[in-house]
Ligand SMILES: Nc1ncnc2c1ncn2[C@@H]1O[C@H](COP(=O)(O)OP(=O)(O)OP(=O)(O)O)[C@@H](O)[C@H]1O
């Protein structure tokens with residue numbers, strides 16, 4: 001039972017991450033490969049605030065989301081000047097820099113040793129949310145709220161402008177909207193909610209180290225997004241479901257012990273490749289991925 | 292004059308050489324009239340539109356725009372403004388060979404063309420949902436009104452408001468893009484080849500729409516290769532060649548001009 005709850009909690013965290021990635025990547029057509037950097041920034045800020053201050057969950061969440069959002073401005077400013085591949089490289093650089101800082105600034109982040117003993121979040125300031133059941137409830141409620149929030153966001157006038165930017169920035173400019181401004185908003189929101197995922201992860205696992213927030217992790221998030229499909233809400237949610245649950249299912253396929261781990265990796269990779277081959281627009285996506 | 296274009300010069304670098312596309316071009320666009328810009332392929336007509344609407348910078352010369360209505364105000368200079376700012380001043384544009392936004396519904400395409408940007412701040416709907424819904428409804432009413440006025444009562448587009456932009460034929464997309472320009476309260480409309488790729492029945496429709504634009508107090512500057520269309524519609528025609536406006540006149544004067552006949556129309 002606890003095993004299943006753990007998977008659901010991780011699924012909820014990934015739903016936040018993949019939905020956040022969908023905002024710049026799926027809606028604004030900005031291929032960002034630094035989503036894990038925002039996730040990590042959120043986790044480290046959370047560790048600091050949870051260890052140093054005795055604040056209720058909502059307050060920590062708001063602070064962490066704002067701070068992570070502010071960090072996104074570094075990337076947004078790049079998006080104004082750099083187009084296409086150059087922008088992707090800028091996000092790659094950001095990802096590397098964040099990882100390097102987390103890994104090497106040992107006085108603050110404890111570098112490769114990571115930070116342990118991160119306390120659980122305190123709901124309403126008093127009840128310490130502990131145990132797997134508490135986190136199951138909290139992350140499920142939050143992921144449902146975020147699904148609703150992002151669903152509405154996409155249908156709102158803001159989502160309309162973002163969808164337009166994905167198709168044609170010149171048209172957006174010609175009707176008097178500045179695409180750069182909307183991209184900044186999209187990145188801010190994306191980073192903020194990735195930061196929230198970082199908070200949930202850090203306080204749930206109670207230990208973080210830089211290896212959870214690498215380029216690989218960013219690519220993992222994007223993989224989930226592309227498998228599920230970009231643009232709408234059910235695509236990213238479904239993508240998170242596939243990448244989180246599929247490896248767990250493969251655990252139960254009777255594979256010979258000696259090579260189980262490797263075989264699982266191969267099968268997992270193969271399934272992903274086949275999915276992309278037969279469903280290039282993702283399983284539930286709104287549109288084809290274009291370059 | 293609504294728009295005064297003075298001494299515009301622009302070169303594009305191609306490899307080592309640089310080509311002068313516009314070479315001291317002057318053009319005046321009078322208010323409330325239809326001005327047609329004609330000229331050969333590659334003459335620089337679209338480039339001139341890009342300059343006016345702020346997409347092309349790095350040129351020399353002056354563009355002044357007088358959006359002042361009745362009270363005398365100094366005309367605004369557009370050279371250093373960004374494209375979205377220029378649009379907000381009241382200059383709208385139909386791009387050469389662009390249709391509707393493919394992944395938005397017709398209604399969203401129309402709403403997006405509105406100059407009212409309220410509610411476009413992320414999560415704004417969480418805080419002032421009622422007011423926002425009212426504004427959205429207003430935009431929808433306006434879109435329906437425009438479609439009714441342009442295409443008649445119970446026209447088929449009213450029933451297709453929720454169809455995606457890419458589901459319309461190219462000609463329809465051009466017509467509907469023109470319709471979208473009524474959503475923003477523009478004073479000057481730059482139409483780049485509104486009839487290209489559109490069948491004769493639709494061309495009559497487009498003529499009609501452009502006349503309605505002028506009747507609504509708008510000024511139109513259009514690029515066109517279809518001379519019958521220009522002859523029917525335009526008040527003033529400007530002929531562009533060698534990076535300059537070579538002649539300006541009424542449609543008849545231009546059509547009978549010997550140089551235009553030889554070098555553009557290809558008749559002796
Ligand atoms: N960004 C650019 N870089 C280099 N050359 C360009 C650029 N934009 C346009 N040109 C060149 O400028 C010239 C004028 O192009 P423009 O699109 O303005 O022509 P046009 O008059 O609109 O022609 P058409 O009637 O075919 O649409 C062309 O020779 C084109 O190749």
Ligand SMILES: [Mg+2]
Nearest residue numbers: 336337338387
């Ligand atoms: Mg052109």
